[in-house]
Amino acid sequence: MKSEVIVHKDRKVIKKTKNSGEISYSLKGAYLGIDEMTGKQVTTTITARTLKELERNLIASKLNFEKNGCTKKERVQIDSFEDLTELWFKSFQTWVTSENTLNRVRGYLDTYIIPQFGDFKPDKIIASDIQLWVNRLATNAKSSVATGKKRSNKGKAKDFGATVHKLSDIFDFGITNFGLKDNPARTVKIPPKPKSNKERVKVLHDEDLTKWLKYLESLPETRGNRRFKIICDSLLCSALRINELLALTISDLDFENHELRVSKTLLWKAANKKLGIKGKVICKSTPKTDAGFRSVPVPLNILQDLKAFHDEMNLYFEKLSLDKSKLIFPTIYGHYMCDRNERTTLKKRLVEAGLPDYGFHIFRHTHASIMLNAGANWKELQVRMGHKSITTTMDAYAELAPKKKNEAVAIYLDKIAELSA
Structure with a gap:
């Protein structure tokens, strides 16, 4: 050359x-x-x-x-509010580690914000547009609550206020990063959240619990039924959350102290169709709250049943020349188990047993009821439940001890009789 x-x-x-x-x-x-x-x-x-x-x-x-604005520095161009929203969420993912929070906020964006404002230019959205939209959401939520349904239909959820706050965060992000002049969501008045009738805490009292235990014993002897029975029995005696139980590994069984060590939980990581990512179960290396780190005393036979099922699954893996798993409840491929399928089975079997079709939390509530009726104090129950505040425990389970309420009347009458003698 x-x-x-x-x-x-x-x-x-x-x-x-x-x-x-x-x-x-x-x-x-x-x-x-x-x-x-x-x-x-x-x-x-x-x-x-x-x-x-x-x-x-x-x-x-x-x-x-x-x-490019007479600069060589990289500048991101946004042409629509959807572009701004996606950039905000990408940034939001770096601030938040909770998959549950990310899934919930992603739902706000996909169900409410993007369908309503996605095609708008960010600087063309005005406060009156947002106010009319919020008023409509409040009306939809109110009509949904009036039907008495346990779950709101899509687009009619009661947490529309949280959606508006996220919309405001997106505008603030645009002001900081893309030169937007104002945040029209700041002046919006959020209507009151509609109140639904407070449902009583779902629990199996003595008669229903007896019926359920007999039903479990009647199930045919299969591996699937053994797993289901061990899950139900373990939840009932420990008050663990279902995803805390499914996250247990063999090292979490403490035979010396007859305890289950809780230090992690499973979460559902939502799919992202735009990126071609499928939803999957992941393990979070911490429990739901800091107070969730705990060791829960359980009967020895529960630990033995958990270990026996762990051994049974590893024997299955060995026969198929697959790697062994540390998980107590792995899938047949050795992965984390999703609670959704087992939850469907639970509801079906509760109905078969003539009981209301509650979820796995019914065993957590039932455990609390048994403990309170047996005379356990609130602090002891708080630790077992893994609640950060004793107020949470008392607010949630104050109605679960009908025997104790009756005892209160007897104590009063005995005292009056003593003073009147």
């Missing part, structure tokens, strides 16, 4: 001629302008196959520099 310096329009240009005869031109140090962000001169190298093309490329580079 041959290189030579030529002068073209008072500029030094490098002319390169390949052995094949092909020619190219390079203009080094081409001046584009002053960077508005740094105050420094910006230069670049322009290449072309002809001198005329070199001139056109130089002009195009200068125009692109001006179009």
Whole structure:
């Protein structure tokens, strides 16, 4: 290759001629302008196959520099509110570690915010647009609550206030990062959250619990039924949350102290259709709250049943030449087990037993009821339940000790009789 310096329009240009005869031109140090962000001169190298093309490329580079705001610093262009929302959520993911929170907020975006404002230009959305939208959400939520359904239909949830707060966060993000002038969501008045009739805590009292235990014993002897029975029995005696139980490994069984060690929980990581990511179960290396770190005393036979099922699954893996698992309740592929399928089975079997179709939390509530009726104090129950505050325990389970309520009347009558004698 041959290189030579030529002068073209008072500029030094490098002319390169390949052995094949092909020619190219390079203009080094081409001046584009002053960077508005740094105050420094910006230069670049322009290449072309002809001198005329070199001139056109130089002009195009200068125009692109001006179009980018006269800076070489990277600037993200947003054309719609959906673009701004997605950039905000990408940033939000770096601030929040809870998958449950991320899933909930993603639901706000996909169900409410993007369908309503996604196509708008961010600076064209005004407060009255948002206020009318919020009022409509409140009306929908109120009508949904009036039906008495346990779960709201899509788009009619009661937490519309949280959705508006997230909308406001997105506008603030736009002000900080993309030069938006104001946040129209700040002046919006959020209507009161509709109140539904407070349901009593779901629990199996003595008669129903007896019926359930007999039903469990009647199930055919299969591996699936053994797993189901061990899960139910373990939840009932420990008050663990279902995903705390499914996260247990063999090292969490403490045979010396007859305890289950709780230090983690399973979560559902939602799918992302845009990125082609499927939803999956993941293990969070901490429990739901700091107070969730605990060791829960349980009967020895429960520990033995858990270990026996762990051994049974590893024997299954060994026969199929698969890697052994540390999990107590792995799938047949050795992965974390999703509680959804087992929850469906539970509801079906509760109905078969003539009981209300509650979820796995029924065993947690029932455990609390048994403890309180047996005379356990609130602090002891708080620790077993893994609650951060004893107020949470008392607010949730104050209604679960009907025997104790009756005892209160008897104590009063005995005292009055003593004083009247």
